[in-house]
Amino acid sequence: MRAVALGGGHGLHATLSALRRLTPDVTAVVTVADDGGSSGRLRRELGLLPPGDLRKALAALAGDGEEETLWSTVFQHRFGGTGALAGHAVGNLVLAALMEILHDPVAALAEAARLLGLTGRVLPMCTEPIDIEADVTGLDEDPAAVRRIRGQVAVATTPGQVRRIRLQAPGGPDHVPKACEAAVQAVLDADVVLLGPGSWFTSVLPHLLVPELHEALIDTSASRMVVLNLVPQPGETAGFSPERHLDVLCEHAPRLRVDAVIADADSVSTPDRLRTAAESLGARLRLDSIATAGARERHDPVALAESLLGALAG
Template structure:
């Protein structure tokens, strides 16, 4: 079964970790709009794709393929207060491959071979992208006034309420972003496609705002599954219900239809409302106990894999 997972950061890490328990043929399609931390520094200084979310995908694959040392090294950050302080080893390695090979897809494929992993990691676009958000609640005199803020970090950490985002190449607002050809091909040839969990406005929704990637998601014959977050994210989705996440997805991609929505049963106060919201996307809701019982706010990989199986019609009674 050929699976594609779209997202970024810890959310994509969770999806990949669970998916590898179902199939070995997994491709990660990763957001490239990060402008903070180590990724932001490398992006600004070298003009490269921000490597942080790509690094997270590699770490997930390495941990599941038995390369736990590689996963740990890739995630290791240098300490101290020098030029390397805060940089992750994986970010620097990927940046070096980007510069030497000059082709981000070739560089990522080379990294897969170097780490001995069977999964493939692809960027959603071959160029760094920039997010702009329409946000209310930033004006004390007029709380309903909409302000535009720019950058992934600004959108993710805003104290206001995000209503909508747009996406464009960095410094090129006059044209839409280009999709990665290999990522588009992977979506079109997939048997199953997963979207989410993750930071909704900065890791999940950007994928449906790349026009040719959006078109591939609409056209693919793959079974499409949305995995919801366990809790709202302060700033981005503070106060959002699970069904509001789906409504926002529909507002940004009204032509998109999905087959199933996976959510944690204990994170859904009103299952009937979620089921109705899922039906508006053409989907059925699959609710199960998929939260990690030890680490708050994190999915349990085994339980999530079981619920994914049920959502795909592969058997199991973990979700309902």
Template sequence: MRAVALGGGRGLHITLTALRRVTDDVTAVVTVADDGGSSGRLRRELGLLPPGDLRKAMVALAEDPQGRWATLFQHRFGGTGALAGHAIGNLVLAGLLEQLGDPVEVLAEAGRLLGVRGRVLPMCTEPLEIEAEVTGLDDDADVVRRIRGQVAVATTPGRVRRIRLHGPGGPGALPRGCPEAVEAVLNADVVLLGPGSWFTSVLPHLLVPELHDALVRTRARKVVVLNLVPQPGETAGFSPELHLDVLCEHAPELRVDAVIADTDAVPVPDRLRRAAAALGAAAHLAEVAVAGQPDRHDPAALALAIRRALDGLPDGPEDPSSTTLHNASETLGGEQTWR
């Protein structure tokens, strides 16, 4: 089964960790608008793609995510000097980008070093900028302000209403999708969106024209995985169904097959079912949070929920057997248990 997961940051890492329990053929399509931390510094200083989310996706798909090279990629320098805060993997990817130029080739090369099972691709081969329309920043709650930058959008105290993506040419410059990412979506058997920062990691994929068209046209079964809790700043006060309403507003032509949400995170299941139906999807409620940590997905439980959601959909690719899936869980994540 060819699976494609779109997102960024920790949310995409969780999805990939779950998906590799279901199939070995996984492609990650990663956002490239980060402008904070180590990634933001490298982006500003060198004009390169922000490498942080790409690095996290590669580690999630590494042959041994806890092995020496994967651990080294995640290690950050301490101290107060020029290297403070930089992840070693970010510097490796930045160096390869300067040497090779082509981000797809760079990720393939780094993937060989880490023993990546699957593929990691950027959604665009040039860095992008996020712009958001936000209300609630003035005394008049209806006044709309525009703010730019992923960090600014993710931490705004206002209410994000809509986002736009700008290419390297600035406002008005449309982003151009990575051709290999577009092809992966078109050829997939299943495509997953979410979880993750809704406005800065999930929705941006829908605003790249080529990726949007591929998501609309693909015959793959499309699954949305909802967040466990609202994200302070970006989606504070959002209900589970509001996440779907916002997705529909940004991509009204998109149709989805299944929506997965944690049972305890959905106070009114009927509302979620209606919002999912508006996208053409069935809502699947399951216990997918880590026990005692309601803001963290359990990768093994999420893998099982994905499998069950796919089993309930017609005319799809043949899924692996329960035994194969269970064995993969034990092999790839012995610390996780099926719930």
């Protein structure tokens, strides 16, 4: 089974950890808008793709052998102290070096995948870094006033209510983000494609705003599934119900049809409303216990894998 997961950060890590239990043919397509922390520093200083979410996806798919496990640990190691290396993850620096030497982020990720003994592939959503711009309300005395904010960190941490996002490519607002060709082909060739979980406005929805990737998601013959978050994210989706996540997805990609929506049964207070929202996307709703025991904000990879299998079986 050829599986493709689109997202970023910890949410994508959870999906990849589940998918690798089902098939060795897993492709991660990762957002490239991060402008904070180690990734943001490397992006600003070197003009490269932010490597942090790419690194996390590589670690999620790394091999289980002793050597691969060591390299995965090294990749995730973050320097402490107060010097120039403080806060940088080793894997971020390795990916940055590979990108500079090979002048091709896809080739750089392939080399990192070989080092880590990957069971699948990691690809960037775009081959150039992009910026997220959002319309936000609730930041002024007038609660309906709309302000525009820019940057993944700013959008993810805003105390306001995000209404809509756009992507900006290098070169200004008239430049359309160009998708990674390999990522587009992976979606078209897939048997199953997953969106979510993850930061909804900054990790999940951006994939739908890259024109070639958007069209591939519409045209693919794969089973398309949406995995919902377990809890609202402070900042960008504070106060969101599960069905509101689907409404926002539909607003950003009204032509997208979905085959299944997967949610945690204990995280859904109004199943009928969520079922109606799923049906508006053409999807059937599947409610399972997919949260980690004792950590309700994290998906259990084994339980999620079982839920995905059930959804695929129809």
